[in-house]
Amino acid sequence: MQQTLALTFDALGIKVSRGDSVTLPTITAQYEHEWGYRLLIKLPSGVSSADVIKQQRAISEALRADIEAYWKNGLVIDVFTRKLPAKVLYVAEKRNDWKVPIGVNRRGETRYFDFAGPFPHLLTGGIAGGGKSVISRGIITSLVLGDRTDLYLCDLKGGVELGMFRNFRCTLGFADNLQKVAELAERAEREMNGRYAIMAANGSQDWHGRRLVFVMDEMADLKTRPGDPEADVKNRIKSVLTRISAKGRAAGVILMLSTQRPSADVIDGLIKTNIATSISFKTRDGTQSRIIIDSTDAADLPDIPGRCIYQQQNDEILQTFLLSYEDAKKLLANCEMKTEENVNDVNESQPGESLAAYGNITVL
Numbered sequence: 001m002q003q004t005l006a007l008t009f010d011a012l013g014i015k016v017s018r019g020d021s022v023t024l025p026t027i028t029a030q031y032e033h034e035w036g037y038r039l040l041i042k043l044p045s046g047v048s049s050a051d052v053i054k055q056q057r058a059i060s061e062a063l064r065a066d067i068e069a070y071w072k073n074g075l076v077i078d079v080f081t082r083k084l085p086a087k088v089l090y091v092a093e094k095r096n097d098w099k100v101p102i103g104v105n106r107r108g109e110t111r112y113f114d115f116a117g118p119f120p121h122l123l124t125g126g127i128a129g130g131g132k133s134v135i136s137r138g139i140i141t142s143l144v145l146g147d148r149t150d151l152y153l154c155d156l157k158g159g160v161e162l163g164m165f166r167n168f169r170c171t172l173g174f175a176d177n178l179q180k181v182a183e184l185a186e187r188a189e190r191e192m193n194g195r196y197a198i199m200a201a202n203g204s205q206d207w208h209g210r211r212l213v214f215v216m217d218e219m220a221d222l223k224t225r226p227g228d229p230e231a232d233v234k235n236r237i238k239s240v241l242t243r244i245s246a247k248g249r250a251a252g253v254i255l256m257l258s259t260q261r262p263s264a265d266v267i268d269g270l271i272k273t274n275i276a277t278s279i280s281f282k283t284r285d286g287t288q289s290r291i292i293i294d295s296t297d298a299a300d301l302p303d304i305p306g307r308c309i310y311q312q313q314n315d316e317i318l319q320t321f322l323l324s325y326e327d328a329k330k331l332l333a334n335c336e337m338k339t340e341e342n343v344n345d346v347n348e349s350q351p352g353e354s355l356a357a358y359g360n361i362t363v364l
């Protein structure tokens with residue numbers, strides 16, 4: 001292994017040459033794991049770990065194995081000899097926080113997305129059949145089961161994707177046309193501003209009550225064409241979403257956006273800058289991949305539904321959890337549905353008050 005790796009580093013120019021002498025990185029320790037092995041690497045002075053991490057794709061190809069290179073008290077390279085499974089079933093978890101399980105990494109560890117974490121807005125993209133609907137089903141099911149989050153759902157496919165969540169009590173809004181999406185987005189913004197006012201009155205910097213998650217199933221529906229009669233309403237929605245992406249986190253108003261056709265005019269620079277977590281399934285090409293994760297890597301993902309790159313501060317390849325429509329229905333069978341009384345609570349509420357209907361909100 002040392003020799004193969006040394007040849008690879010040499011070919012990639014990861015070396016220090018001084019006169020006749022060439023110094024290459026060396027393996028200082030190797031640990032076996034169920035998933036493969038971990039190499040601790042000592043770099044010659046003059047080579048930075050960032051140089052190696054940048055080249056991990058080329059190293060992977062040269063070693064003919066998936067690898068992950070990262071810094072943890074030194075340069076570490078994990079070499080995966082076990083393949084990621086193509087199917088891992090979703091299992092509901094009882095939790096007291098806003099973390100939802102999304103998939104497993106190559107070490108077999110479950111990865112969670114945290115709606116109350118430092119990067120709570122989420123963008124999901126990729127080709128048709130990649131697994132976007134399945135992951136949003138799993139995420140929304142976790143949120144409904146957790147009963148600590150309210151939902152605004154926008155589904156312009158006539159409710160095909162998100163309709164199953166429409167009648168839960170926590171679904172405070174459902175939009176199936178552009179006009180309703182605009183109204184819902186503005187309601188979410190009013191809620192956000194209302195929460196800021198409550199927080200200011202309480203001298204608090206963060207919202208500790210229920211989260212409000214605004215789900216938009218297909219951002220490409222907001223794309224405008226020359227002479228588009230709906231351009232105004234689409235631009236209105238985009239402006240509101242941009243403001244929520246910038247200010248929503250502290251108020252617990254979170255965006256979960258998805259697209260099958262990522263393009264720069266829909267996921268514009270501002271929204272993208274403010275959404276620090278992305279999940280990209282396979283994309284049609286490098287350009288689409290760049291819009292979601294700022295690199296072309298998602299175009300090279302294998303054609304396996306559920307295989308994605310999960311990007312927060314680093315990129316990680318995951319297999320997302322599979323949750324079928326029928327299984328989601330079964331899991332949600334006992335969740336609280338809307339009744340005539342609580343529908344009115346919700347529809348007539350003022351910003352910051354819709355949550356009071358639940359009686360368990362804490363504003364610190």
Ligand SMILES: Nc1ncnc2c1ncn2[C@@H]1O[C@H](COP(=O)(O)OP(=O)(O)OP(=O)(O)O)[C@@H](O)[C@H]1O
Nearest residue numbers: 087128129130131132133134260305306320321322
């Ligand atoms: N995590 C997964 N594990 C295994 N199979 C999956 C997974 N996700 C999706 N699939 C399979 O791929 C099919 C398509 O997935 P899904 O409907 O989520 O795609 P999509 O990206 O939403 O496509 P579209 O944009 O056309 O709706 C699913 O019906 C399922 O059979």
